[in-house]
Amino acid sequence: MLRFRGATLLPVLKEAQSNKCQVILVKDEGVYFMSQIGEKDHTGRHKLLCYADGCNPETESFGDWWELSRQECGGDDFGEFFDLSVNIFQHLLKGGNDLFVIVTDSEIRLHIEASVPHSH
Template sequence: MMLRFRGATLLPVLKEAQANQCQLILVKDEGVYFMSQFGEKDHTGRQKLLCYADGCNPDTESFDDWWERSRQECGGDDFGEFFDLSDDIFQRLLVDGNDLFVIVTSSEIRLHVEAAFPHSH
């Protein structure tokens, strides 16, 4: 299985990391999401811009659903994994805005972008 991060919600996170010249963090705690290492906070001190994986968002999914999906995809332990925005895959995403697919195993995290299909005229 794999996690899907939608380009429309990932792009603002990538741009925030670019503007702050910092890294991206893939986080698994209350859901699974990408965030900028440094970014704007809301009134509670929580980072404003987060891009949740499909099915792993506690704001839109029931507790049992997001918790179980997060555990199935990433294991039971919480983590934060840092990524360099200058990596080719993130530079491509900044340009094309496609969805990002992530596979987490016990030994690695793999990132994959599917090219968008051209629109028919």
């Protein structure tokens, strides 16, 4: 099961909402959500990406993010499109929730849980 933090997912969802487009769950170099249409950096990559915990190539070692991505999503790269009108995304747009994703051979399941504040 992959966890996408609400605090970093919300800007991606809002970008998709403002551009009236879908969001895409991508598995290639890591696993992340992005807006179908969005602002890009000087290299042509989308600026706003929400990586799953442990699957960010910018913060995790190659072996760690690659193995977790393979275990949770299989070996093939993919992009799965989701419409923001789906109830779960409408709930997430209100903020404060994390999204959990389970990828199987036949489906992608999404569910939400409230974010737990970090204690110091």
